[in-house]
Amino acid sequence: MTLTANWSYPTAIKFGAGRIAELAEQCKAAGMTKPLLVTDRALAALPITARALDILDAAGLGRAVFSEVDANPTEANMEAGLTVYRAGGHDGVVCFGGGSALDLGKMIALMVDQSCSVWDLEDVGDWWTRANPDTIAPIVAVPTTAGTGSEVGRAGVLTNAKTHRKKIIFHPKLLPAVTICDPELTVGMPKFITAGTGMDALAHCLEAYCSPHYHPMSQGIALEGMRLVIENLPRAYATPDDIEARAHMMSAAAMGAVAFQKGLGAIHSLSHPIGAVYNTHHGTTNAVVMPMVLDFNRPAIEARLARAAAYLDIAGGFDGFRARVMELRAALSIPENLSAMGVEESRLDELTEMALEDPSCGGNPVEMTRENTRKLFQDCL
Numbered sequence: 217m218t219l220t221a222n223w224s225y226p227t228a229i230k231f232g233a234g235r236i237a238e239l240a241e242q243c244k245a246a247g248m249t250k251p252l253l254v255t256d257r258a259l260a261a262l263p264i265t266a267r268a269l270d271i272l273d274a275a276g277l278g279r280a281v282f283s284e285v286d287a288n289p290t291e292a293n294m295e296a297g298l299t300v301y302r303a304g305g306h307d308g309v310v311c312f313g314g315g316s317a318l319d320l321g322k323m324i325a326l327m328v329d330q331s332c333s334v335w336d337l338e339d340v341g342d343w344w345t346r347a348n349p350d351t352i353a354p355i356v357a358v359p360t361t362a363g364t365g366s367e368v369g370r371a372g373v374l375t376n377a378k379t380h381r382k383k384i385i386f387h388p389k390l391l392p393a394v395t396i397c398d399p400e401l402t403v404g405m406p407k408f409i410t411a412g413t414g415m416d417a418l419a420h421c422l423e424a425y426c427s428p429h430y431h432p433m434s435q436g437i438a439l440e441g442m443r444l445v446i447e448n449l450p451r452a453y454a455t456p457d458d459i460e461a462r463a464h465m466m467s468a469a470a471m472g473a474v475a476f477q478k479g480l481g482a483i484h485s486l487s488h489p490i491g492a493v494y495n496t497h498h499g500t501t502n503a504v505v506m507p508m509v510l511d512f513n514r515p516a517i518e519a520r521l522a523r524a525a526a527y528l529d530i531a532g533g534f535d536g537f538r539a540r541v542m543e544l545r546a547a548l549s550i551p552e553n554l555s556a557m558g559v560e561e562s563r564l565d566e567l568t569e570m571a572l573e574d575p576s577c578g579g580n581p582v583e584m585t586r587e588n589t590r591k592l593f594q595d596c597l
Contacts (some may be wrong), residue, residue: 219399219463226368226474231397231466232458238276239268239310239358239396246354246393248308250278252301254321255312256285260362264401264543268358269313272454280304282324282424285313288491289320290377290496291334297324301353302525309352311392315364315498318357322390325353338576339371339386349389352592353367355452362400362452362465363413363472363499365420367395370563375492379448382488384575397470399462407453408500411548414449414465416443416499418544421471426517427479427579434478441471443528446540450547479579482541484511489570496557503550503555508596514587516581554596561570 220232224301231237238285251272259265260283269279282300285293301309301324311321327334329351334344337526357367357579366372371386396582421441444464451461470591487501510517532538544570546549551557559567571577577584 218274219460223288227391227393227395229368229395229397229470231413233400234399235396236268236358236398236401238273239356240277242394243272243277243308243356243394245311246308246356248277248354248356249381250280250304250306250308250369251356252304252323252324252559253281253283253310253312255283255317256314257283259283259313259317262404263596264360264404265312268310285317285320287316288375288382289316289323290375292377293320294323294327294334295572296455298327299563301328308356311355311357311367312360313364314359314361314409315373318366319361319374320362322355322366322372322374323374323385325332325355326387326390328353334377334385335383337385337387339384340346343470347387349387352389354385355390355392357395358401359395359397359466359469361409361413362462362469363400363416363593365417365469365494365580367392367397368470369475370474380492381570381573382492383502389397396543397466399459399466402462402466403459405456407456410453410456410500412497412503413469414452415446415503415506415544415548415550417465417472418445418449418475418497420476420480421445421504422506423481423483424472424475424478424580425518426520426581427481427515428581429479431478434475437471438475438478439524439527441468441475442524444471446528446544448546453548467555471536474493480576481580482512484576484592485571485580485584486593486596488574490557490559492570493563493567494558500550501546501557503548504554505541505596507538507545508592511595513580513582526595554593557580559596559597560591566592567593570596572587
């Protein structure tokens with residue numbers, strides 16, 4: 217089977233092993249003559265980043281890089297990136313890396329020349345119309361992990377360093393002009409990143425599938441995305457150079473982000489505040505709370521998950537699906553609970569308030585209240 221294709225939903229996606237070679241060509245097609253490559257500190261020192269910069273340099277596009285990106289990026293990271301972007305006279309952003317680098321690169325492209333604050337562009341109603349669309353820089357996205365799906369999204373997550381609140385910043389022009397999905401770039405991921413990002417993709421597909429909102433296209437994409445993760449994440453984790461499994465995981469990551477246009481839920485509304493307060497890995501946190509959220513939502517999703525289990529060739533309906541999640545967590549060495557991640561019971565009231573403020577609440581199939589959300593946190597400890 218040849219895992220190579222050109223897709224235009226939701227944006228132009230150049231998919232296949234070795235397609236990083238097209239980076240300069242795609243930057244030029246997006247109108248860039250002097251792009252800034254935004255990545256994280258760890259990736260900046262790796263050969264895959266040097267190769268990307270070599271490709272840009274050889275095409276006369278320079279080799280400028282910004283890598284001061286935290287695991288949960290803040291407005292301070294964004295301002296530092298904007299300083300580099302403006303000083304270098306850049307005209308576009310290559311977002312290169314996992315979710316943190318992709319999100320921060322988008323924020324830099326968005327805020328190059330806006331008169332409003334980035335917090336004025338939170339994903340609330342039509343707040344995005346406050347931005348001047350003409351000043352948003354073009355974006356080319358190159359994911360090096362398979363989980364977040366930010367490479368096909370119109371938003372980025374930014375943590376307010378003062379309030380420790382994660383905010384979703386949205387604008388339609390944050391959708392990359394072109395995305396290059398090259399599974400070879402994911403081969404060198406540490407095993408815990410393969411696990412955490414893969415479970416993030418599963419969380420996106422699972423929550424979208426369970427969301428009560430109407431979006432049949434996302435529903436179908438979410439179902440197939442779950443299948444790809446369940447069948448291929450253990451392979452990618454056990455055999456890092458399995459390119460076919462890596463390719464399927466890259467597809468699942470993009471599918472999850474497309475699917476969650478239908479909505480997210482309690483998994484994300486719990487993990488966002490935990491990540492903001494404790495700086496935990498987002499996908500790993502999602503994996504930790506996933507079975508407890510399944511139990512929480514069971515009255516509303518049991519029949520729907522039974523149908524999914526049948527498609528996924530999992531016996532036992534809801535219980536069989538939950539058992540498969542537990543098997544996945546064990547195989548990927550996911551921590552058993554939030555206590556193992558350092559979450560303290562003394563902060564549950566604060567975390568509960570933050571979870572209820574998170575926009576993901578709106579897509580949960582069971583209404584989240586102060587009482588049941590705090591109990592859910594308690595069950596996750």
